[in-house]
Amino acid sequence: MSNHLYLFFAAGFGLLAITLIILEKTRRNLQRTRSERDKIEGEEKRMLNFLHHLGVAIEEIETTGQLYRKIVDGVAEVLEADGGAMYLLDIDRDVLVPKYISKDCPPLVGLPVEVLKRAEKNDRVIASHVRLAKQSSSGGVLGACLAADECILVEDIKNHPSFRDAFVKYEGNVSALLAPLKHSGRDLGVLAVAKPHSKGAFTYNDRMVFSFVTEQSSFAMGNAMMHAEASQKRKIEAELRTAQEVQRVLLPQSQPQVPGYRISGINLPAQLISGDYFDFFPVAPGYHGVVIADVTGKGVPAGLLMAMCRSVLRSKAGGRYSPTEVLSAANRLLFPDIREDMFISLAYLVLEFNSGRVSLSRAGHDAPLHYKALTEEVVEVKPPGLALGIDEGDVFDRVTSDLEIQLESADCLLLYTDGVCEAEDENGEQFGEERMKQAFMRAAPLGAEEVVSTIRREVESFAGDKPQLDDITLVAIEKRPSSSSVTEEH
Numbered sequence: 001m002s003n004h005l006y007l008f009f010a011a012g013f014g015l016l017a018i019t020l021i022i023l024e025k026t027r028r029n030l031q032r033t034r035s036e037r038d039k040i041e042g043e044e045k046r047m048l049n050f051l052h053h054l055g056v057a058i059e060e061i062e063t064t065g066q067l068y069r070k071i072v073d074g075v076a077e078v079l080e081a082d083g084g085a086m087y088l089l090d091i092d093r094d095v096l097v098p099k100y101i102s103k104d105c106p107p108l109v110g111l112p113v114e115v116l117k118r119a120e121k122n123d124r125v126i127a128s129h130v131r132l133a134k135q136s137s138s139g140g141v142l143g144a145c146l147a148a149d150e151c152i153l154v155e156d157i158k159n160h161p162s163f164r165d166a167f168v169k170y171e172g173n174v175s176a177l178l179a180p181l182k183h184s185g186r187d188l189g190v191l192a193v194a195k196p197h198s199k200g201a202f203t204y205n206d207r208m209v210f211s212f213v214t215e216q217s218s219f220a221m222g223n224a225m226m227h228a229e230a231s232q233k234r235k236i237e238a239e240l241r242t243a244q245e246v247q248r249v250l251l252p253q254s255q256p257q258v259p260g261y262r263i264s265g266i267n268l269p270a271q272l273i274s275g276d277y278f279d280f281f282p283v284a285p286g287y288h289g290v291v292i293a294d295v296t297g298k299g300v301p302a303g304l305l306m307a308m309c310r311s312v313l314r315s316k317a318g319g320r321y322s323p324t325e326v327l328s329a330a331n332r333l334l335f336p337d338i339r340e341d342m343f344i345s346l347a348y349l350v351l352e353f354n355s356g357r358v359s360l361s362r363a364g365h366d367a368p369l370h371y372k373a374l375t376e377e378v379v380e381v382k383p384p385g386l387a388l389g390i391d392e393g394d395v396f397d398r399v400t401s402d403l404e405i406q407l408e409s410a411d412c413l414l415l416y417t418d419g420v421c422e423a424e425d426e427n428g429e430q431f432g433e434e435r436m437k438q439a440f441m442r443a444a445p446l447g448a449e450e451v452v453s454t455i456r457r458e459v460e461s462f463a464g465d466k467p468q469l470d471d472i473t474l475v476a477i478e479k480r481p482s483s484s485s486v487t488e489e490h
Helices: 002-060 064-078 113-119 124-132 140-148 204-250 299-317 323-337 394-399 432-446 448-463
Strands: 083-089 095-101 152-154 174-183 186-196 261-268 276-284 287-295 344-352 357-363 369-372 377-380 403-406 412-416 472-479
Touching: 064 083, 064 095, 064 186, 064 204, 095 124, 095 186, 113 124, 140 152, 140 174, 140 186, 174 204, 186 204, 204 299, 261 276, 261 287, 261 448, 276 299, 276 472, 287 299, 287 412, 287 472, 299 323, 299 344, 323 344, 323 357, 323 394, 369 432, 377 432, 412 432, 412 448, 432 448, 448 472
Parallel strands: none
Antiparallel strands: 083 095, 083 186, 152 174, 174 186, 261 472, 276 287, 287 344, 344 357, 357 403, 369 377, 369 412, 412 472
16 A cells, blocks of 8 residues: 555656646746747837838938938847948949948948058047948948848858958958848948847848838938939029029110111020020110120030120120120130130121121121122121130131121121021921021011011921920111111110
8 A cells, every 4th residue: 555655646746846847848938938029029119119210200301311320220229239331322333332330330341451550550540441431332241232132141241252352351250231222123222230249140030120121211211312302403493593584684685776777686595594695785986786606505504604705795895896806805815714615606796876887707606697688688697707715816816807798778687596597396307597598588578576586486386396405596687777767875
């Protein structure tokens, strides 16, 4: 009986011991589960906090630099990394530029031997090098990430193939997660987080989380960049509209009252800023100047050169009766400030009140057209001349000269820029010189205003919906009968 009791109690104690062991394992598993649950919950909380701040950042952060810092610091916090970095591709897409590297982020790039030598005397050299040095988009761990086109885990950076170069070294036991930043299928750069081996390894779950937050960061950056570009575009457009208004003030605000003549002019820019201009101004008692000019190119550079030319020409025209003398003086002043790939074609004439005598100089400009009312024909007026800005003066003075012409009653002169003849229709055919001559001949008997409006109308009708490719400027000068001459205006 005692043997049976011994066996019974022995079996009971054995069962109890097993039960206690199972309970202890269960308790440990529960603790581990709670710990893992707490870790996951903490990670989820950090990630939700990151996404919240990222969303707010898109709306409130004023500069992309602030957004970069928000992303890098936020991702490093989510993954409990020592730090992170963001490198973006430059405009040529062959170099990665460091945009933000957090304070405690381990280096993600190799260090040249000479940098390490300098660092022996100054420990700030390495940090400065890492924050300033651009990296090849096809080399190092950063280039490897772009090449892989996906999130990668580099468990030991110093053993990465890119650091086998004898001239580049990496010191330290560091692991890193890297992922390409992409928006609309286009690479923007690389986002990375890193930490030393002493603080543990990145897990598979870390990699999944990092991949997700990188996608969200890419989306945020893409939106921020588009917003910044749109804002910058609006700013530039506003500045251009202001420049357009300033330029418009520089053009004649009304047609001049010149005794014995009726004059009409118009400027139609292809863009907001025109490289063409025309101008009317008194030269001396009994004389009035008329100019038309075309600066090579379009947009702001051409507009600035146009304003310079107008100012210089006006300053040199006073008291001078010879157009070529004025253009020669203007050319010598403008030449030093004109780029080699730019020049100004220009026609400048001086009208003598009532008489119909016109002195004309043509600096490489399209030949003016002269409608002769008596014979009802159109002829080209071709005095020789070189464009402004091509030569500093000697050649210009030898080539360019005045031409005197006589306008009879009802005669008309047409000055124009090449944007008229080069206007294209939807098939790419140009309006051409012959169409312009025919339009001029039909309209000239009706006066200067009708010449300008007719040619403008016919060019617009010819081009249809085809956008205007070049600036268009027209100036028509009609000789009025002596009996209709107005008194001299001072």
